Amino acid sequence: MTVTAGSGAFQERDVFVRKATGLVRGWSVRDAFVYATFAINLVTLGWFIFASAPFIPNGGLLWAVVVSGAFLIFQAIVYASLISVMPRAGGDYVWMSRVLGGGIGFVLAVAGWWFILWYWVPIYANILNIEVLGPLSAIVGWHSGVTFWAGNAGIFVASVITAVLASLFIALGIRTYGKIQKFCFYGGLFGLAVMAIILLVTSHTGFINDFNSQAHKLYGTTGNAYGATVKAGTAKAGYVPTSVGHFNFSGVLLLIPMLMFFNLWSNWGATLYGEVRGASDFRKNIYAMGGALIATTIVAGIFFLLFAKTFGWNFYMGGNNAFYLGTGPTGVFPYPATLAAMIFGSPVLQFILITVMSLWFFGWVGSVFLSSTRVVFAASFDRILPERVASVSKSGVPYWALALMLLPSIPLAALYAWSHSFRSYTLDATLVIAITFLGTTVAAAILPWRKPEIYNASPIAKYKILGIPLITAAALMFATILIWALIKWFSDGAYGVNNTDSFYLMGGMYVLAIGIYVISQIVRKRQGIDLKMVYGEIPAE
Amino acid sequence: MRIFFATDVHGSETCWRKFLNSGKHYKADVVILGGDMTGKALVPIISEGGDTWHSTLLENRETLVGEEQVTEFEQAVKRRGYYPFRTDPDELAELSRDESRWHALFDEHMLRTVREWMELADERLAGTGIRCFVCPGNDDQLEVDDVILEAKNVELGEGRVVELGNYQLLSSGWANRTPWDTYREEDEPQLAERINKMVELITTPPELTIFSLHCPPYGTGLDDAPELTADMDLKDAGHAVHPVGSTAVREAIERFGPALSLHGHIHEARGTKRLGKTLCINPGSSYEQGQLLGAVIDIEDGKQVKKFVLTSG
Numbered sequence: 001m002t003v004t005a006g007s008g009a010f011q012e013r014d015v016f017v018r019k020a021t022g023l024v025r026g027w028s029v030r031d032a033f034v035y036a037t038f039a040i041n042l043v044t045l046g047w048f049i050f051a052s053a054p055f056i057p058n059g060g061l062l063w064a065v066v067v068s069g070a071f072l073i074f075q076a077i078v079y080a081s082l083i084s085v086m087p088r089a090g091g092d093y094v095w096m097s098r099v100l101g102g103g104i105g106f107v108l109a110v111a112g113w114w115f116i117l118w119y120w121v122p123i124y125a126n127i128l129n130i131e132v133l134g135p136l137s138a139i140v141g142w143h144s145g146v147t148f149w150a151g152n153a154g155i156f157v158a159s160v161i162t163a164v165l166a167s168l169f170i171a172l173g174i175r176t177y178g179k180i181q182k183f184c185f186y187g188g189l190f191g192l193a194v195m196a197i198i199l200l201v202t203s204h205t206g207f208i209n210d211f212n213s214q215a216h217k218l219y220g221t222t223g224n225a226y227g228a229t230v231k232a233g234t235a236k237a238g239y240v241p242t243s244v245g246h247f248n249f250s251g252v253l254l255l256i257p258m259l260m261f262f263n264l265w266s267n268w269g270a271t272l273y274g275e276v277r278g279a280s281d282f283r284k285n286i287y288a289m290g291g292a293l294i295a296t297t298i299v300a301g302i303f304f305l306l307f308a309k310t311f312g313w314n315f316y317m318g319g320n321n322a323f324y325l326g327t328g329p330t331g332v333f334p335y336p337a338t339l340a341a342m343i344f345g346s347p348v349l350q351f352i353l354i355t356v357m358s359l360w361f362f363g364w365v366g367s368v369f370l371s372s373t374r375v376v377f378a379a380s381f382d383r384i385l386p387e388r389v390a391s392v393s394k395s396g397v398p399y400w401a402l403a404l405m406l407l408p409s410i411p412l413a414a415l416y417a418w419s420h421s422f423r424s425y426t427l428d429a430t431l432v433i434a435i436t437f438l439g440t441t442v443a444a445a446i447l448p449w450r451k452p453e454i455y456n457a458s459p460i461a462k463y464k465i466l467g468i469p470l471i472t473a474a475a476l477m478f479a480t481i482l483i484w485a486l487i488k489w490f491s492d493g494a495y496g497v498n499n500t501d502s503f504y505l506m507g508g509m510y511v512l513a514i515g516i517y518v519i520s521q522i523v524r525k526r527q528g529i530d531l532k533m534v535y536g537e538i539p540a541e
Numbered sequence: 542m543r544i545f546f547a548t549d550v551h552g553s554e555t556c557w558r559k560f561l562n563s564g565k566h567y568k569a570d571v572v573i574l575g576g577d578m579t580g581k582a583l584v585p586i587i588s589e590g591g592d593t594w595h596s597t598l599l600e601n602r603e604t605l606v607g608e609e610q611v612t613e614f615e616q617a618v619k620r621r622g623y624y625p626f627r628t629d630p631d632e633l634a635e636l637s638r639d640e641s642r643w644h645a646l647f648d649e650h651m652l653r654t655v656r657e658w659m660e661l662a663d664e665r666l667a668g669t670g671i672r673c674f675v676c677p678g679n680d681d682q683l684e685v686d687d688v689i690l691e692a693k694n695v696e697l698g699e700g701r702v703v704e705l706g707n708y709q710l711l712s713s714g715w716a717n718r719t720p721w722d723t724y725r726e727e728d729e730p731q732l733a734e735r736i737n738k739m740v741e742l743i744t745t746p747p748e749l750t751i752f753s754l755h756c757p758p759y760g761t762g763l764d765d766a767p768e769l770t771a772d773m774d775l776k777d778a779g780h781a782v783h784p785v786g787s788t789a790v791r792e793a794i795e796r797f798g799p800a801l802s803l804h805g806h807i808h809e810a811r812g813t814k815r816l817g818k819t820l821c822i823n824p825g826s827s828y829e830q831g832q833l834l835g836a837v838i839d840i841e842d843g844k845q846v847k848k849f850v851l852t853s854g
Contacts, residue, residue: 012633014597015623016583016643019721020551020680022808023581032778086830098853175768175781182777269780280600288778381812381851390812392762396784453555454830457620459599529848533837538559538566538854540831 029287032269034185036292039268039367042300043188043360044127047336049261051320054239055494056254060246061317062304064255069263069297071256071481073290075437077474078444079267080285085447085458085471091371092440093378099443099450102535106384107513112436113375114405115509119429120368121166121409122416125158128365130333132358133158135341138218138332139350146219146332152417159413162365163406169366170373171397177366184363191356192299195340199306202343207310214342214350219330226315229334232327233318241317244308257485257495261430264437266293268367282460303336311339373401382534384520425502431489432506438482445475453540542706545569545852547835548755548805549678549826552580552622552651557658559833559854564671566854567837571705572671573698575805576678576714576755577826578658579651579685582623583643585633586611594627622828624650648682655685659692666694672705674698678714678755678805679725698753700735702742707842708800709745716756716806717787720769725755732756733789740797748818748843750799757804758791760784761814763823766807782809794819801838801846811851820846827853 017023040046053061082095092113097105129149137145148154169177202210208226215225234241242248266289307316316336322328332338337357341350377398380390389400415422448455448469455461455469463470489495496502524531545563550556557578564572586596586605594605598618605611611627618625626646628636636643666673676698677685689697696703698712715725717732727735736754743750757763764786768776785807794802794816802821811825811834824836832853839848 012587012630013585013637014600014602016585016636016647017581018644018647019723020581021577021719021721021723021806023721027775027778029778031776031780035778035780086827086832094853175783178777178781377812383850387813387815392814394760396760396762453620454832457555457617457829457831459601462601527848528839529850531850533567533850533852536566536852536854538562538833540555540558540562 027281027284029284029291032284032288033291033295034182035269036266036289037296038181038185038364039265040263040292040296041360041364042262042296042303043192043337043357044124044131044364045262045265046296046300048127048130049258051323051333052258053255054233054241054317054321054324056251056258057239058242058248058251059255060242060248060251061255062244062301063247064252064259065263065297065300065304067252068256068259068481069293069300071477072263072266072293074474074477074481075264076266076286076289076293078441078471078478080282080289081460081471081474082440082444082447083285084282084460085451085455091374091378092436093375096439096443097382097535099447100439102382102384102531103514103517104439106379106382106517107510108436108439109375110379110513110516111509112433114372115408115512116429116432117368117372117405118409118412119416119425121163122155122159122413122423123429124166124361124365124368125155125162125413128162128361129154129158131335131337132354132361134332135335135338135354136351138338139341139347139354141347143220150332156414156417159417160410162368163409163413165362165365166367166369167402167406170369170402171395173396174370177370181363181366184359187356188359188363191337191353191359194353195337195357196302196306198340198343199303199310202310204310204312207312207339207343210343210345211339213345215330218342219332221329225329228329229322230312230315230318232329233320233322233325234314236327237318237321237325239318239321241314241321244304244313253484254488254492254494256481257430257488260434260485263293263296264430264434266290267437268371307336311336369402369405372405373398376401376404383524383529383531384517421501424496425505428497428502428506431486431497432509434482434485434489438479438486441475441479441482445472445479447471542571542708542840543567543569544705544751544801544838544840545572545835546575546753546803546822546838547573547824547833548575548803549577549808549828550574550622550833551577551680551826551828552619552624552654553828553831554616554619554622554654554658555831556622556828556833558661559831560835561662561665561673563833563835563854564666564669564673567852569837570671572673573710573712573753573803574673574675575753575803576676577680577805578675578677579655579681580622580624581680583647583650584618584623584625585636586614586625586627587633588627588629596625598623619654620831624654626650648684651682652684652688655688656691659688659695662695663693672696674703674710674712674753676712676714676753676755677725679716679719679723681714682724700739702739705751707745708749708751708840709743710751710753711739711743711799712753713739714755717785717789719785720773729787729789732787733792736789736793740793743797746843747798748800748845750797751840752794752797752799752802754787754790754793754802754804756790756806757786757810757823758794758802758814758816758821759786759788760791761786761816761821762812763804763810763814763821764807765810767809791816794821800840800843803836813849813851818845820849822849822851824851 093109134149215221319334379385465473615625765782768781804823808826
C-alpha cells in the first residue's frame with residue numbers, strides 16, 4: 001500500500017523481517033497445480049470411469065462432470081483452510097486426531113489412506129493394461145499379448161508391475177519422483193494436445209473408415225466394426241445413449257458418486273507445505289487445487305465434444321457399454337487414445353501416441369503408495385504403530401512402510417485378478433476414502449469451536465459467510481456431496497458396492513484399524529507410555 | 542527421570558507459556574527448549590490519528606479503533622511469534638529508509654521480550670523443582686545468552702555439559718550453514734570442532750549422556766527441508782524435500798553414541814530416528830499456530846530409551 005508521509009510517497013511496510021531460517025519468498029501455484037492435476041487424472045481415472053456411465057442410462061456425462069467439478073471447489077476450500085490453520089499437520093490423520101480424537105482419526109485415516117490403497121493397486125494395474133500394455137501389444141502385433149493382458153494372469157502381472165513401480169518411485173525419493181512427475185505431466189499434456197488436434201481435424205466419416213480398417217488390423221474384426229460396436233452397445237443392449245449435451249438433473253446427481261472416482265482427489269498432494277505465512281498462501285492453495293479441478297473439468301468437457309464430433313457420441317457410449325457387456329467386436333476397452341491412434345495409419349505413430357499418453361499413468365503410479373507411507377509414519381510417531389515402521393534405510397527408503405503397502409497388495413491383486421465378484425467392488429476404493437474425507441470435513445466444520453486458539457491465530461479466521469466461518473460453510477457444502485454419494489453407494493446397486501460382500505470388505509478394514517488401535521493402547525499402557533499425552537493440549541495460562 | 546523437550550518457538554508467547562507449563566502438565570522433571578526462541582519479525586501498528594490505528598498480520602489488513610482493539614491485536618501478534626510496535630506514518634517512513642534503525646528497534650523488542658519471558662519463567666517455575674534449560678539456536682542473536690544467564694530458574698545450555706541426575710546433558714544451538722546467514726552457523730569442520738570440544742568435557746559413559754544439538758544429524762529424515770530455488774522460492778510447491786542437517790552432528794552421534802539426542806531447526810521434519818543405540822528426536826514446530834510440539838521421554842539409568850511420545854500440546 002502506498003501512502004504519503006513526511007517528505008514523499010513510500011511503500012508502507014507491513015512487517016520488518018530479520019534474517020532467520022525458513023523465510024522463503026513463497027511457492028509457485030503452477031507447481032502445486034501440476035500435482036493436483038495429476039491426482040485428478042483425466043486420462044487414467046477419468047476416461048476409465050466415464051466408461052461406466054451407461055450404468056446410469058439417463059446420466060448426462062458432460063453436465064455431471066461440470067456440476068461435480070464445480071461442487072468440489074468446496075473441497076479445495078476445506079483443505080486449503082486446514083492447511084492454512086495446521087500447515088505442517090501431515091494431512092487427514094493429524095487433522096482428525098487433533099480435532100475429533102486419536103481413535104477416530106487413526107481408524108478413519110488408516111482405512112482411507114492405507115488399507116484401501118492395497119485395493120487400488122489392481123485398479124491401477126487394470127488401467128495400465130487397458131490403456132498401455134494392451135494397446136501397445138496390439139500395435140506391435142503381439143495378439144496373444146492382448147489376450148494375456150486382458151486375462152486374469154495379465155491383471156496380476158500388471159499389479160506386480162504397478163506395486164514394484166510405485167515402490168521404486170518412493171524408494172527414489174519424493175524429490176526424484178517429483179521430477180519424474182513433472183516430466184510426465186508436460187509430456188502427457190503434449191500427448192493430449194496432439195490427440196485433440198487429431199480429433200479436431202478428422203471428420204466423423206474419416207474416423208469410421210480408419211476405425212474399421214485398424215480394428216481389422218489390430219484386433220482381427222471383419223466388416224463394419226464401427227456399426228457393430230454401436231449396435232452391440234445400444235440397440236442389442238437396450239441402451240439409448242443421450243446426446244453429449246443432455247442435461248437431466250436427477251441423472252446428473254446419480255452420476256456424481258461414480259465420477260468421484262476421478263475428481264475427488266484434488267487434495268491428494270496438499271498436505272506438505274512449508275511455513276504458511278498468510279492469506280495469500282491460503283488463496284494459492286485454493287487456486288492450485290480448485291484450478292486443477294476447473295482445468296481438468298474444462299479439458300474433460302472439450303474432449304467429450306471432440307469425441308462426439310469425431311467418434312460419434314453413440315459410438316463412444318455404446319462402445320463403453322458393449323465393453324462391459326462383453327459384446328464389443330474388438331473385445332478391448334475403448335480407450336479414447338487408442339481410438340485416436342487408429343486415425344494414424346502408421347503403427348509407429350500409433351505406438352508413439354500411446355506411449356506419450358502412458359506418461360499420465362507413469363507419472364501417477366507412485367501416488368498409490370506415497371501418501372500411505374506418510375500416514376504410516378505419522379501413526380508411528382504417535383506411537384500407535386511400532387517405532388520400527390518409520391525406519392528408513394541409509395539411502396532414505398522407508399522399507400517398513402513400503403512393505404506394509406506392498407505385501408498385502410499382492411494377494412489382494414491375485415484375488416482381484418481371479419475373482420470377478422471381488423473385482424466388482426471397485427467403487428469401494430472411492431467409498432472408503434470418501435468416508436475418511438467426511439471425517440476430515442467434520443473436523444474442519446467444528447475446528448473454529450474445537451480449537452479456537454489455533455483457528456483464531458490463522459490467516460483464515462477473518463473469512464466468514466453470513467457470520468459463519470468460511471471453513472465451516474465450505475465443509476458443510478462438501479459434506480453434503482459426500483453424504484449424497486455415500487447414501488447412493490450404500491443404497492443403489494448401480495454402483496456395484498451395495499451388497500454383503502462389499503460391506504464385509506469395508507467392515508474388515510475398519511475392524512482391522514480398530515484392532516490395531518486397541519492393541520496399541522494396551523501394549524503402550526503396559527510399557528508405561530501414556531498415549532493420551534500425544535493429543536492433550538497444554539494450558540497456556 | 543522424565544524430560545520434556547520442545548524447540549523452535551520463534552517468539553510465540555503462547556508456546557513459551559505452554560512450555561513453562563509443560564513440566565507440570567507432563568509431570569516432567571526437566572524441561573528443555575532446544576533453540577530458536579526469538580521471533581522473526583516486527584509488526585508496525587500505525588496511527589491514523591485519534592484512536593484509530595491500522596496494521597497487517599498474515600496479509601490481512603486490520604483497522605483498529607480504541608485501546609482495547611489495539612491491545613487485543615498486539616496480543617495476536619505476540620501469539621504468532623512477532624513483535625508489535627506502535628508507530629506513526631512519519632516514523633515508519635524513517636524506519637523503512639534506515640535499516641540500522643529498524644534493526645536496533647528489533648533488537649530492543651526482542652531482548653525485552655526475552656527478559657519478560659525469563660521473568661515469567663522465574664515466577665512460574667519457582668518452587669516446582671523442575672529444572673528448565675534453554676539453549677538458543679542459530680536464529681537467536683548472541684546477546685540472548687546474557688539475558689538467559691540473568692534468570693534464576695532457567696539454565697543456559699549453550700556450550701555447556703551439565704549434570705542431570707546420573708546423566709550429563711551437552712547442548713549447543715550452533716548449526717551448519719543455511720541460506721539465511723543466521724547468527725549461529727558455521728562450516729561443518731568448525732561445527733565438528735565445537736561439538737568435539739564439548740564431548741571432551743563429558744565424564745559419563747555414552748548410555749548416560751544426552752545431546753541437545755539444535756541442528757539435526759544429516760540424512761536422518763529429521764533434517765528433510767523443502768528445497769529452494771535460486772530465488773528462495775519453495776521448489777515444487779514444497780513437495781521437493783532434501784536433507785539439510787549437519788554431517789558433524791551425525792558423526793558426533795555415531796562416534797559417541799549418546800542415549801538420546803534432541804534436535805530441532807527443521808520444523809517440518811518431525812520424527813524419530815535411531816542411529817545405532819541413540820534415539821534421535823526432532824519434535825518439529827508449529828509455533829505459528831500456537832501449538833507446542835514436543836517430546837516426552839523417560840530415561841532410566843543407562844537403559845536404551847524406549848519410553849517416549851511426540852506430543853502436540
